[in-house]
Amino acid sequence: MKVNYKLSLVPTTILILLAVWVLMSSFAQTGEWFQRSIELRGGTLVTVTTDTSVSVGEVKDMLSESLGEVSVKETRGITGNGLIIQADSGVDPDQIIDSLKSVGVNVIEYSAQTIGPALGESFWSQAQLAIVFAFVMMGIIVFLIFRTPVPSGAVILCAVSDIIITLGALQVFGIELSLAGLAALLMLIGYSVDSDIMLTTRILRGTEDFMDRMKKAFKTGLTMSATTIAALVALLVAGVSPVLSQIAIVLLIGLLTDLCLTWLQNATLLRWHMERKGVA
Numbered sequence: 001m002k003v004n005y006k007l008s009l010v011p012t013t014i015l016i017l018l019a020v021w022v023l024m025s026s027f028a029q030t031g032e033w034f035q036r037s038i039e040l041r042g043g044t045l046v047t048v049t050t051d052t053s054v055s056v057g058e059v060k061d062m063l064s065e066s067l068g069e070v071s072v073k074e075t076r077g078i079t080g081n082g083l084i085i086q087a088d089s090g091v092d093p094d095q096i097i098d099s100l101k102s103v104g105v106n107v108i109e110y111s112a113q114t115i116g117p118a119l120g121e122s123f124w125s126q127a128q129l130a131i132v133f134a135f136v137m138m139g140i141i142v143f144l145i146f147r148t149p150v151p152s153g154a155v156i157l158c159a160v161s162d163i164i165i166t167l168g169a170l171q172v173f174g175i176e177l178s179l180a181g182l183a184a185l186l187m188l189i190g191y192s193v194d195s196d197i198m199l200t201t202r203i204l205r206g207t208e209d210f211m212d213r214m215k216k217a218f219k220t221g222l223t224m225s226a227t228t229i230a231a232l233v234a235l236l237v238a239g240v241s242p243v244l245s246q247i248a249i250v251l252l253i254g255l256l257t258d259l260c261l262t263w264l265q266n267a268t269l270l271r272w273h274m275e276r277k278g279v280a
Contacts, residue, residue, distance in 0.1 A: 012265040019168025037178035040124040042117035048083040154269040155196040184250035
């Protein structure tokens, strides 16, 4: 029995709906669509390097008793173990370090930054403008390249879906969106559009049979994505920098999502478009 290829849209549609539900649930509970780091809302961030593994729960409970609500995360990599501690902007970083030393945490080195709420909101406003501007320019260029609504719309839809699903996944995994994460999202728009334009160009302008064009495009696209994913995994495992790790996590989630969206959603829409034109 021949399976309807349009069923390929079902899994991607479910992913998009789940991501939207997660983001809407977060907004209903907290007033924010997703968690933002102190860089985008203000606060104090202390990054500590230590030579031993520590109990994140115990450190959080201890700091919360004296400093109020704090967030504590452990990092591990080839360069050693560490802690990332976030607190309100009124908390002195030296208080955090003294508290850690008082419970036996061997602080080898640390870095601290404090961002006021007003500056954090300013960063967030500018970041939103950057993403909107990136999407507008991307849409204009895509329409100029293909000059037809369905293929152009499919490319834009794929990029938008990729961002929505990635943000939903970050919320599910409890990963806060930082300035580094926003930079990764902008990079992700480029990666998504790049693979979709390659696929669309091969399908619309190729001379072989439709499935032959699809197979060649899939081989090229998979190679592009696999090499990038391998590099990001290596960067994440090395753990050389919390900033680079944040970028790697966002891009990894986004690229894995983009594989589904490109070869299930976009490819299906292109095939449907070609069939309507009678050339597939």
